[in-house]
Amino acid sequence: MTAVPEAPAATQTLVGIQGVSRRFGDVTALDDVTLDIRQGEFFALLGPSGCGKTTLLRILAGFETPDSGTVTLDGADLLARPAHRRPVNLMFQSYALFPHMTVARNVAYGLEREGLPRAEVRSRVAEVLGTVGLTTQAGRRPDQLSGGQRQRVALARAIVKRPRLLLLDEPLSALDKKVRAEMQLELKRLQHEVGITFVVVTHDQEEAMSLADRIAVLDSGRVQQVDAPVRLYERPSTPFVAGFIGANNLFEGTAAGGGLSVPGLGTLPAAGGLAAGTPALLGVRPESVRLGDTGDLRGVVADVSFYGGLSHIAVRVAGHDRPVLVAEQGPSRVHAGARVGLGWSAADAVLIAR
Amino acid sequence: MRRPGLLYVPFWATYVFLYTPIVVLVVMSFNAGDSPYTFEGASLKWYGELAGDATVRQGLVNTLIVAAGSTVLSTVLGTLLAVGMARYSRSRLLDAFGLLPAVLPDLVLAIALLVFYAAVQMTLGLHSVIMAHVVFGMAFVAAVVRTRLSHADTSLEEASRDLGATPLATFTRITLPTLAPGIVAGALLAFTLSIDEFVIAFFTAAPTEPTLPIVIYSMVRFGVTPEINALATILLAVSFTVVIVAQRMTRLTESFR
Ligand SMILES: Nc1ncnc2c1ncn2[C@@H]1O[C@H](COP(=O)(O)OP(=O)(O)OP(=O)(O)O)[C@@H](O)[C@H]1O
Ligand SMILES: [Mg+2]
Numbered sequence: 120m121t122a123v124p125e126a127p128a129a130t131q132t133l134v135g136i137q138g139v140s141r142r143f144g145d146v147t148a149l150d151d152v153t154l155d156i157r158q159g160e161f162f163a164l165l166g167p168s169g170c171g172k173t174t175l176l177r178i179l180a181g182f183e184t185p186d187s188g189t190v191t192l193d194g195a196d197l198l199a200r201p202a203h204r205r206p207v208n209l210m211f212q213s214y215a216l217f218p219h220m221t222v223a224r225n226v227a228y229g230l231e232r233e234g235l236p237r238a239e240v241r242s243r244v245a246e247v248l249g250t251v252g253l254t255t256q257a258g259r260r261p262d263q264l265s266g267g268q269r270q271r272v273a274l275a276r277a278i279v280k281r282p283r284l285l286l287l288d289e290p291l292s293a294l295d296k297k298v299r300a301e302m303q304l305e306l307k308r309l310q311h312e313v314g315i316t317f318v319v320v321t322h323d324q325e326e327a328m329s330l331a332d333r334i335a336v337l338d339s340g341r342v343q344q345v346d347a348p349v350r351l352y353e354r355p356s357t358p359f360v361a362g363f364i365g366a367n368n369l370f371e372g373t374a375a376g377g378g379l380s381v382p383g384l385g386t387l388p389a390a391g392g393l394a395a396g397t398p399a400l401l402g403v404r405p406e407s408v409r410l411g412d413t414g415d416l417r418g419v420v421a422d423v424s425f426y427g428g429l430s431h432i433a434v435r436v437a438g439h440d441r442p443v444l445v446a447e448q449g450p451s452r453v454h455a456g457a458r459v460g461l462g463w464s465a466a467d468a469v470l471i472a473r
Numbered sequence: 474m475r476r477p478g479l480l481y482v483p484f485w486a487t488y489v490f491l492y493t494p495i496v497v498l499v500v501m502s503f504n505a506g507d508s509p510y511t512f513e514g515a516s517l518k519w520y521g522e523l524a525g526d527a528t529v530r531q532g533l534v535n536t537l538i539v540a541a542g543s544t545v546l547s548t549v550l551g552t553l554l555a556v557g558m559a560r561y562s563r564s565r566l567l568d569a570f571g572l573l574p575a576v577l578p579d580l581v582l583a584i585a586l587l588v589f590y591a592a593v594q595m596t597l598g599l600h601s602v603i604m605a606h607v608v609f610g611m612a613f614v615a616a617v618v619r620t621r622l623s624h625a626d627t628s629l630e631e632a633s634r635d636l637g638a639t640p641l642a643t644f645t646r647i648t649l650p651t652l653a654p655g656i657v658a659g660a661l662l663a664f665t666l667s668i669d670e671f672v673i674a675f676f677t678a679a680p681t682e683p684t685l686p687i688v689i690y691s692m693v694r695f696g697v698t699p700e701i702n703a704l705a706t707i708l709l710a711v712s713f714t715v716v717i718v719a720q721r722m723t724r725l726t727e728s729f730r
Binding site (some may be wrong): 181203207208209215217218229232233276 | 626628629631632633634635636637638639640642643646647650651653
């Protein structure tokens with residue numbers, strides 16, 4: 120289900136997760152998860168709420184033990200080490216700031232535990248507070264901060280330790296768009312400069328796409344696909360990923376020569392090596408669909424919405440229960456009610472076995 | 474909006490019922506006459522008498538020793554008990570047994586302790602009272618700290634360990650400070666309970682080392698004198714001070730959060 124050919128790996132594996140499962144009562148939070156996280160990479164975990172992302176991070180940080188499976192760091196067993204001896208830091212989804220300490224003391228806490236000289240602690244705290252833009256808030260307590268500021272304190276507290284592996288659980292979710300973009304750049308910069316390996320959980324697909332070197336998509340505790348963002352977008356390998364990542368037009372049918380045969384719609388063009396007769400799903404992105412007078416499908420424009428740079432056009436096609444989405448550059452040339460033809464080139468559509 | 478004045482009647486009635494005797498007691502303590510019931514002019518005469526009364530002074534010193542000693546022990550043990558119960562016990566029964574001394578009738582506890590002391594052939598003295606007070610004081614501290622713990626955020630301790638703190642450092646730097654308001658409240662509770670505890674002290678104290686409540690009890694047996702009123706007034710002042718200090722301190726530690 121997972122393995123899709125990847126770019127040849129020049130980098131070595133930092134974290135090896137092998138067959139990890141974790142159950143809570145009758146909830147399976149993680150189901151036989153196998154992942155390799157490479158040295159120095161920016162790895163994103165993407166998936167719907169409750170799919171086990173936090174549980175996986177907590178296992179890496181040392182606050183959960185898997186029911187089965189192994190985790191190695193640099194080839195050595197990680198699970199055998201207690202949380203406070205792991206070169207791993209977790210930024211908690213709930214922030215978990217120490218309420219009785221100021222922002223500066225919160226950030227200094229981890230460095231002080233290492234027994235670093237005071238002067239170094241002070242300069243590193245000042246530096247990281249500058250990075251997250253909280254220098255003027257250094258003397259405040261967490262309850263005197265806004266939600267976004269708290270989140271940045273939690274981020275600062277985790278990155279100041281410069282661990283081998285940095286786990287961030289929804290690190291930017293509470294920030295407004297502008298600060299968020301700044302922080303994204305900052306994370307990228309940190310990763311390049313300090314060479315920390317990042318594992319970031321995010322709900323925001325665009326964030327994952329723009330930041331990550333590779334993305335793992337999880338669903339109900341299972342790894343669906345691990346790939347570079349572009350491949351994940353262009354070549355989803357499971358029906359879940361095809362439906363979860365980005366907007367997609369999906370058709371169900373059976374593979375046929377040169378495409379997918381859909382009852383009532385005929386054969387739709389797609390490239391793919393599925394044996395004829397295999398039950399399959401065809402996915403084609405809205406921006407790959409062409410609007411014209413003729414095409415493989417015919418329908419009626421149901422709705423046109425203009426988003427500045429591009430327009431989304433929903434076309435109702437008889438025999439298909441959901442409208443087909445088309446994205447076009449600039450304002451649309453068609454209007455609701457118009458009869459149109461839809462088409463795409465076989466190379467732009469993927470076939471996925473069901 | 475007009476407030477329904479009638480609603481305040483039970484409220485004021487309660488206050489009057491509660492405080493009239495106390496006001497009478499305080500006023501009477503400044504009585505110049507010998508009768509504890511009729512006021513014959515103001516004076517500090519009885520406070521003077523009190524100051525000169527060696528038995529009362531001894532009782533007060535004993536009570537303070539017992540209260541201080543048992544408070545310190547109760548606070549330390551009660552806090553550890555609460556943390557231990559919350560972390561390492563899944564048994565509700567064990568929890569209930571830990572807190573039982575707080576609700577056990579004093580008389581039962583007193584007799585049980587006396588029998589126990591006799592069985593291990595321990596001599597009675599202030600130490601035996603301290604130990605007895607620790608038994609229930611600890612349960613009260615544990616109950617208060619336990620409540621605080623159940624509202625505490627366990628992710629704080631995880632964050633501490635994540636940042637490289639050993640379990641001990643996590644306990645002293647994160648767990649204890651977040652529990653501080655509960656610990657302070659528990660300690661003050663143990664202190665005030667110990668100060669005026671009579672039944673258990675009566676059973677477990679040596680006759681030569683009575684605590685203040687026992688001294689008062691033996692004085693009252695020969696009739697209430699205005700001297701007792703003066704003593705009660707002083708105790709009242711002490712209790713009020715403790716309550717006010719407690720409120721101040723919890724507000725102070727509360728602002729930590
Ligand atoms: N300590 C626990 N006890 C019981 N169930 C748990 C526990 N921790 C997690 N779960 C369950 O395991 C599943 C996965 O939880 P997890 O927190 O890993 O999800 P998540 O992917 O981080 O979700 P979100 O995006 O909402 O944060 C959920 O169904 C959750 O209810
Ligand atoms: Mg989560």
